Every structure is written in structure tokens, then in C-alpha cells.
Amino acid sequence: xxxxxxxxxxxxxxxxxxxxxAANLDRLEAAAAGAAAAGAxxxxxxxxxxSGYAIGREAAARGAEPAEGPAFRRAAQIARRHGxxxxxxxxxxxxxxxxxxxxxxxxxxxxxxxxxxxxHLFAELDRSMFAPGQEIGRLAQLGAFRVxxxxxxxxxxxxAVRSLALAxxxxxxxxxxxxxxxxxxxxxxxxxxxxENSVYVAYANRVGREGALDYLGLSCVGGPSGVNVAxxxxxxxxxxxxxxxxxxEAARRFNTYLADRRPDLYGPLANAASAxxxxxx
Amino acid sequence: xxxxxxxxxxxxxxxxxxxxxAANLDRLEAAAAGAAAAGAxxxxxxxxxxSGYAIGREAAARGAEPAEGPAFRRAAQIARRHGxxxxxxxxxxxxxxxxxxxxxxxxxxxxxxxxxxxxHLFAELDRSMFAPGQEIGRLAQLGAFRVxxxxxxxxxxxxAVRSLALAxxxxxxxxxxxxxxxxxxxxxxxxxxxxENSVYVAYANRVGREGALDYLGLSCVGGPSGVNVAxxxxxxxxxxxxxxxxxxEAARRFNTYLADRRPDLYGPLANAASAxxxxxx
Numbered sequence: 290x291x292x293x294x295x296x297x298x299x300x301x302x303x304x305x306x307x308x309x310x311a312a313n314l315d316r317l318e319a320a321a322a323g324a325a326a327a328g329a330x331x332x333x334x335x336x337x338x339x340s341g342y343a344i345g346r347e348a349a350a351r352g353a354e355p356a357e358g359p360a361f362r363r364a365a366q367i368a369r370r371h372g373x374x375x376x377x378x379x380x381x382x383x384x385x386x387x388x389x390x391x392x393x394x395x396x397x398x399x400x401x402x403x404x405x406x407x408x409h410l411f412a413e414l415d416r417s418m419f420a421p422g423q424e425i426g427r428l429a430q431l432g433a434f435r436v437x438x439x440x441x442x443x444x445x446x447x448x449a450v451r452s453l454a455l456a457x458x459x460x461x462x463x464x465x466x467x468x469x470x471x472x473x474x475x476x477x478x479x480x481x482x483x484x485e486n487s488v489y490v491a492y493a494n495r496v497g498r499e500g501a502l503d504y505l506g507l508s509c510v511g512g513p514s515g516v517n518v519a520x521x522x523x524x525x526x527x528x529x530x531x532x533x534x535x536x537x538e539a540a541r542r543f544n545t546y547l548a549d550r551r552p553d554l555y556g557p558l559a560n561a562a563s564a565x566x567x568x569x570x
Numbered sequence: 571x572x573x574x575x576x577x578x579x580x581x582x583x584x585x586x587x588x589x590x591x592a593a594n595l596d597r598l599e600a601a602a603a604g605a606a607a608a609g610a611x612x613x614x615x616x617x618x619x620x621s622g623y624a625i626g627r628e629a630a631a632r633g634a635e636p637a638e639g640p641a642f643r644r645a646a647q648i649a650r651r652h653g654x655x656x657x658x659x660x661x662x663x664x665x666x667x668x669x670x671x672x673x674x675x676x677x678x679x680x681x682x683x684x685x686x687x688x689x690h691l692f693a694e695l696d697r698s699m700f701a702p703g704q705e706i707g708r709l710a711q712l713g714a715f716r717v718x719x720x721x722x723x724x725x726x727x728x729x730a731v732r733s734l735a736l737a738x739x740x741x742x743x744x745x746x747x748x749x750x751x752x753x754x755x756x757x758x759x760x761x762x763x764x765x766e767n768s769v770y771v772a773y774a775n776r777v778g779r780e781g782a783l784d785y786l787g788l789s790c791v792g793g794p795s796g797v798n799v800a801x802x803x804x805x806x807x808x809x810x811x812x813x814x815x816x817x818x819e820a821a822r823r824f825n826t827y828l829a830d831r832r833p834d835l836y837g838p839l840a841n842a843a844s845a846x847x848x849x850x851x
Contacts, residue, residue: 408832408835409830409831409832410830411830412826421832423835424835425835426838442830445766445825445827446766446827446830446831446832447728447729447732447766448728448732448831448832448835448836448839449832451728451729451839452835452836452838452839455838455839456838473765473795473796477758477761477762477765477796478762478765478766478796480758481758481759481762481766484754484758484759485726485727485728485759485762514754515754515758515759544726545693546726546727549690549691549692549723549727550690550727550729551689551690551702551727551729551730552839552840552841552842553840553842554689554704554705554706554729554733555729555733555839555840556840557707557733557736557737558729558732558733558736558833558836558839558840559833559834559836559837559839559840560833561833561834
């Protein structure tokens, strides 16, 4: 049987954080056309792509839309027109009125496949703008691959990727906005997550400066054998990776991690009273 | 305030798997003397050091001793004589009659600080010889550092190291017997575990051949900044690393992972009915 594959494109971009969603959607359409021409079935844009990330509480609230709001409807048109699935970050206005750091996966037919709200908020930067998401684990089908979404800091927590792997994920899509000096995430953490879960991890970062933040690029696709099968530099760039179901199956025969877990011993991991590091005076 | 440090030695050795514990204890004494002369406060020997690892069910059962049996008493004498703590693997005969793949930490004063039974058994190799351990999370104090034990395959499971970090570990000691082609454990997994938990991980491997197994060496000490602060080659060798409490504290200010966890969302990790990868036909 021929291997089943999925070609994905990660769009490492500064976006247009000083402008509104319409300008970024124009840019998204051009990128989608390019990715589709390169044979990709999925284009991944960074965290908070539609609005910019370090924009402050008021701008985030002002730009926030419901998951299926006007920006989504425009993205759905782009997906349909170019026949490519799209994932990107945006500020979501929840039905509860709260603002979330969210990401959406739009199918090539324009349907909303997944909407995810960042669960692991990063420092005051996130906490000053967003309410935390309350769910990890939803998946959607993209060709022969089961896919889930995380956002940026989520992927640094092994529990988050494991949760998606246990739900059956083959590919974890991670829009991100990672800044210097956090290079170890691309070079170490992403390939480790892919290896320890026998999944692909697609980590699409911003570049350029936004206020005090200096985004580091280094978008990457961690493969199940524990190496980055694609890795960007530090500038504006689109990288393409070919995901292979055969490679996933081979990795799962080599490392039988999920079957060898001891969930009966992991109760303390889910205990909200679990300890934190103490810092000596 | 001056930094508090602990110098540790990892003894990468083939041991003497064709012989009994007495021969290996003689070798341990010589290594302990060398490590103490190098200023180390702890010497770590590989998994199943006293007996050899791939020795089969009958030999493992024949060589098994209680945690404080004759071999331990001899090791305690060695520790006292050279003023150095010792960690090593051995086959344990439990009070329940079962045989465990165990490791012990002996204080420099000869006291039993920790006894640990491998919880994540590796393939038929382990399962044909050993019962699984039922506990992760005990710690002991070694100088300024809180230390815990894991064995080999345990460290490849993020849940195992996380469990010790949540209990307050600064250093995770991992006697191992890792064979080709599993090099990614030393190059990727150990530094990732150290990074994602802001701990040191000391991974002491065997070398040489035992039956069909070709041990790969590459003993290493993963540091909290996500790099191996010491890494051995592929032959018989002792490597030394200086652990720094100041480096731990700095890493914990840089990455506030434990404080930023979402244990309220991690219930599925501890659910024994959680999914496994399915392999396509």
C-alpha cells in the first residue's frame, strides 16, 4: 500500500500587527495561494495572526470576534477558493463575553474544523489580555491524519501534547509567538514532544519586533523520530514539510510509549494541590 | 551567598555481568575511590549493575536480594569508607517474593536513602524478569539537593520525571541500560526532561555487549537550561558534573513551568482507560 502523506506549509511572518484583521486576511490569501501552489493541504499561520499579539488588553478586546465571526467567514472563503485548510491565531470573543487567545482550523471546504483556546497562559503578557481556555483534546480529520491544536506556551508542557496524543492525534498544530531568548523550544522541546508521543508537531512562529518582544522565528516541524523534519531561519519565510503516515507507524512500532504508560501512578499529575518549585531566599 | 554545588560522577561501565555481585562490588569500590578522589559526593552506576541486565529470569531471581541484603551492606561499607553516596541498579527480592528491577541510593554514611523499583518496564526483556514497581515520588536529601530515582525507560515517559519534580526533586538519578539504536534518549530526551522540569537528570549507562544487546554509552547529565552539562562517549568512562543550586534557581525564574501547569485539565493523563495508538492494517 502506498504511503499516505500530507504536505503542510508553515508561514513564518511578522503579519501586520499595527493594522486590522482585513489587512492580515489579505496577506493570508496571498500566502494561501502560494502554499496551495506548492502542493500543501494545510497552511499554518502564527499565534494572534489576525490582530498582532502584544497589542494590550483594550486592542485585544476591540479586535475579538466570535469563532465564526466575520474574519472566520472571510478565511473560509480563502480556504475554499484555494482548496487548502488554514490554521491561525486570533482573539476570540467567547459566548461568555471573555476574550481568549484562540486558534482556528478551517477545512479546505470552508468548514470550522476546530476552535481552541490557549490553556497555558504565558506570564502577564497573556494574563493581562486573556481568559484561560478550559479544554484540551478535540481532534479533527485532515486527509489521513487526526489533528489537534495547541498555542505557543502550551507545547512546552508535556501534559498538553500528551493529552492530544492520548485522544489519538497524529499532528499537533501550534501557532506561536515565541521570542528571544527561548530558542530551546524549537531546537529541543518541539522535537522531544514529537518523539515522546510519536506525532508530528507543527510550530509556526512570528518574526520581527512587537514592542519589547523580538520574535525569533525558527518555526519547525518536529517528526516522530525526534528530529525537526523542517526548520526555518529567523526571517519571513514559508517552510514546507511532507508528513508520512508510514513514518508515524514506524515510530509507533519503535517507541511503544503510549501503551507502556502507567496511568495508575499518575494521579498526582492531575492534583491541583501539587507542589511548585520553591525559590530559596 | 556562595552557590551551593554538588559534584557527581557517572560511571559508564560494562560491569561484570558474567559474574556475581561480589566481583561487581569490588569494581564498585575501586570506582568509588576514584570518584571520591575527584571530589564527587555521589557515584552513579548503571541499571542492574550488580548482576548484569540481560541475564534471564532464572539468573535474575537467583541473584535477587532484599533492599538491605548482603550486597547493600557491602555497598554501605564502601560508601562509608570513601565518604561518597552511591546509586546503582540491582535485582531486588521484594517482601512479597516478587523480583523487581530496582535501584538504591546509599548515603555517604552508609544509610539506605532510597530504594526504587522500575515502574515502566521495557518490552519482554523486562517483563520476562521483573514485576513492575508501584510507586514514583520518594525523595532524599543529598547536600543542598533533593534527589529521586528512576530507571532507564522510566525517564522516557514525561510523567515519571514530572512526578518527581512535583514532589520537589532537584536531581533525578537514572541508572540505565540503553542499547543501540536508542541514541535519541541521551541527545534529546534527557535534556528535554531536565529543561521542562528545571531539574538535573543524571543518566548513567552501560557499555559493551550482553547477548544481543549492544549498549550505547552516551551517559549524560541534562541541565535545567536544556543542554547536557556532561556527555560520555561510547566506551568505559567516568564523567563528572558540577550541579549548581544557583543554576537551578535561575532556570526556575526563566521557566515557571510547574507554577503554570493546568492540573485541572490533566485528568485524562491518569485515566487507565486512556487511548493507545492504533496501527493501520
